[in-house]
Amino acid sequence: MNIRSNPDTTLPAVTTGNLPSSRKIYAIPESAPDLRVPLREIILSEGAGEPNLPVYDTSGPYTDPDVLIDVNNGLSRARLDWVKERGGVEEYQGREIKPEDNGNVGAAHAAKSFKAYHKPLRGVGDHMITQYEFARAGIITKEMIYVAERENLGRKVQLERAEAARADGESFGAEVPLFVTPEFVRSEIARGRAIIPCNINHAELEPMIIGRNFLTKINANIGNSAVTSSVEEEVDKMVWAIRWGADTVMDLSTGRNIHTTREWILRNAPIPIGTVPIYQALEKCDGDPVKLTWELYKDTLIEQCEQGVDYFTIHAGVRLAYIHLTANRVTGIVSRGGSIMAKWCLAHHQESFLYTHFEEICDIMRKYDVSFSLGDGLRPGSIADANDRAQFAELETLGELTKVAWAKGCQVMIEGPGHVPLHKIKINMDKQLKECGEAPFYTLGPLTTDIAPGYDHITSGIGAAMIGWFGCSMLCYVTPKEHLGLPNRDDVKVGVITYKIAAHASDLAKGHPAAQLRDDALSRARFDFRWQDQFNLGLDPETAVAYHDETLPKDAHKVAHFCSMCGPKFCSMKITQDVRDYAATLGDNEKAALNLGGTASMGMSMSGLIEDGMASMSQKFKDMGQQVYVQAEAVKESNKAL
């Protein structure tokens, strides 16, 4: 990989260049040949005997050697044309940036402004703006064509294999298609069962889709806080997170420079960016939830709509009536947004302004096609609080709000918990599907136990894999630092890889027609001792090769037909090659004799019977049976020099 620094400035250096043995390729959709849909092709070694493997690629132009990355200029804004050519939008003089947008930061601590300013677009009158509106009207947008191509992972229709994979899975009612067409994408969005988060002002975006009938997606959270971290770090973390597979990124910044940080992130983000607008609104009223007003919040929404944020977490389900239900919890209200709104509701003794103004919020978000991520402000923060009345009361309200948002033309997904033991996960998924009309579910973990601070990527990866299988559309990562601190670069990577595992395990179990292609390719490489292919087909080739180097650092060992676990003397995979040769020599009669042995009940005299049946094979196999370790012994000699 390369770390390119722009010579003009130190702000900010990001990681570019391909992953090992990979190249960026672009698919051209038949129905829109002006689109270039990115894929990563994993290049297998010579003699692999099978084609290179294309995989989903979230990393954006940062891994395209033909693109010169300069974060000071941001990415190219190709999607602007798609939006404009549909019409119904106007460019206008946006809201002026105010000192409070950046927490009234003084000159000494102000982050450098992003240099370009792009006038915002907004929808005009009743013109269709959102993907939901187009889908409902039967119109296929470029975004829909783009994501359809993307979901197919560069494969052509292989009906037989795809059908077998799907039949082998357990989808719990999901209906993953054998092949994704733009029309299928449209129909899923029209049903509210999928969303393409794509603010019309986020022109740098490579669109992606979130829905239970598509590949399971993951989100990575980044963001500075009042206590620590900087703009540079956050932009770098965003690029780093998508390099390893984050499908969307949420900027959860608080504290100062919040507007400027977000601008840098958005202008350099090929993936959807989500935020929690109440965090910034709170900064604007000096951190006191009691001082929050609808006007302040609305102003913040418009500020972020104009910048291009693709989805907003909005905790409109935290109603005054539910707050007292949390009083006897072990961990009360743990959502920041939820607790802010609870505080406001209590202090004013009023219903949440997010709830009372929900229709106005829809009207604003529709004009920019910002998707709702209806927040779970009352999610459980401990195993003890899972699936309680407060949590489910809020979920029922989110179901009501989903229908309001749809009626207003908006795209919607629903956020979910949290801390949930294994046996209470499925009820979360089932209830969400029922209450929210199959709108995509987007969960944080869930963490399946509370007892492992420092390892909550794992406690939650377990829950994430399960809920993904049950139908969750996007899994919000949890890093090793959860409950303890802010994630650094290493934590972001571990969090992303853990959640790629969870998402992929879900897809396999659902019977996604293409998911197992990668497992099979990697397992074949493993079995053939194609070490480099095994590393490169994995989610993190760099770590895999580093671990292999620790035990067997020599280059020769990367082609050795054994590994450090068994050593060269007896290698189980090598022996299986004998089995294949053997099986190939078996006739039907011999197989019948073997099957007889296989089904007989326990008896110590069985071996004689089988031996008789197998006698004709004996000499042939003995002839070839002694050769298997010759090469391995030679390699073992080379070990002695280590």
Added chain:
Amino acid sequence: MNIRSNPDTTLPAVTTGNLPSSRKIYAIPESAPDLRVPLREIILSEGAGEPNLPVYDTSGPYTDPDVLIDVNNGLSRARLDWVKERGGVEEYQGREIKPEDNGNVGAAHAAKSFKAYHKPLRGVGDHMITQYEFARAGIITKEMIYVAERENLGRKVQLERAEAARADGESFGAEVPLFVTPEFVRSEIARGRAIIPCNINHAELEPMIIGRNFLTKINANIGNSAVTSSVEEEVDKMVWAIRWGADTVMDLSTGRNIHTTREWILRNAPIPIGTVPIYQALEKCDGDPVKLTWELYKDTLIEQCEQGVDYFTIHAGVRLAYIHLTANRVTGIVSRGGSIMAKWCLAHHQESFLYTHFEEICDIMRKYDVSFSLGDGLRPGSIADANDRAQFAELETLGELTKVAWAKGCQVMIEGPGHVPLHKIKINMDKQLKECGEAPFYTLGPLTTDIAPGYDHITSGIGAAMIGWFGCSMLCYVTPKEHLGLPNRDDVKVGVITYKIAAHASDLAKGHPAAQLRDDALSRARFDFRWQDQFNLGLDPETAVAYHDETLPKDAHKVAHFCSMCGPKFCSMKITQDVRDYAATLGDNEKAALNLGGTASMGMSMSGLIEDGMASMSQKFKDMGQQVYVQAEAVKESNKAL
């Protein structure tokens, strides 16, 4: 922690001393007051307002400051008396150690011998020897009393809480008792549903139990190989693994010094040690499976029985008749033991000698009470091969062999896969219970995807949590080095912690009566901002505090009423304290008014209704609502100095 080196020698230094804020305590069972059953008490901070928490303790005398550890002498051999006082055993001159036991290692590479030699014991004639035999005869042994006390985690009977926990779980037919009695232990062993692996020659052992109606256990694999690692490292890894929670350890050593390594491990092991005897037998015939004989294998069994190995993996289900079933697999036979036996069967065209001599194996193992771990030599090595005919044919044979071993008086558990996607895990568990008469299942993972070399502790931790929930009794860990190299100390720790998470998540989901006590204690600490208690109640306090230090290194922050995620300005947990104060002020009428709001359908005028109902609370709450950040602001000032 302390790293103590014995001054006499450099061989080997191991980690001793308590975990942070913990002390070793011993419970004295009523029915056997001479027993001292270890527990670790986690000491909470002053003002925690709740008692210290006793937890299961696998770490042995290494964490008892009153015991002087000298690995050259080994641990005390208290259990020798238990065995002798039952009678039916004789001390005898054991088998002589032969050069081939250590791979004919030359003087230059020979490991130092363990200095003490203990004459072995063996059963005499038809006297009862095994825990299974005693259990069937209605006799409660000291081992049974010991593990009963141990499983109760130092708690007294709290029927109401225990019943609630159990009723809240989903056990899939497991029947975890509210409180574990010695008689319950006996009955479970007598049914073959649990085992206490406890070779009569492993006098250093602190007994533990494996069965679906007890706490889910985990195993850690260690062992040198032909390629790398040493005796010192392996002893250190064993001590390290149990420090973090490994319930049993398998010594999978191959190559030279195999006998000596095992002796050092056993004499210093307070946990059951398992081995795969075929590995050593293979070393004795120059690594050529074709040269294996029953006599060679039998000699190896006796060698290891005399040393004190507690359980043997025996791949007696790899029958000649099943081998050809693996020919079309993506990854063939991946078990080392399975492939060795497959090779032997093919080369000789005979039924496996492990199968044909199975009754003799039982007779040998019974005399020492070595438990069977019937190996899954045909387990799937990739997602593609999961649940195929080869795998299940072997499992059916393991069911047959289980009944033979029981008839011979032996304790038995069954090994399971491997690589299995999420949706195929439960069928493994269900089939094992059915075929093997509920004998304990002991699985490797399973890994739920093949695509993450370097992270297979996570791909498998997901599967382990699930199969543990479904009824698996012991989970064999997988480290980050799986498929890539041998685990080092760090890998062992990560593997163990990951599997402690999986096992605990299983116990929670099954409704184990005591499992959630630790989650609740930790969550209360988290919610109360008792940072040190949160760290200390976790599985890995050292990592937790290190992570917290990265963001907020000051000591003052360990008592701060905020964390780095939200910072001092708005802390969601703090706000919940307001909610509690508020809820306490609500009368029944107010609650009724709130519930009305909660169940009403979406309507923008709802807030007015609630406001009316709540009017009487307004002033009271406003009075107290402004105080919440006063202290936090003071702490924030202190941050500026960072």
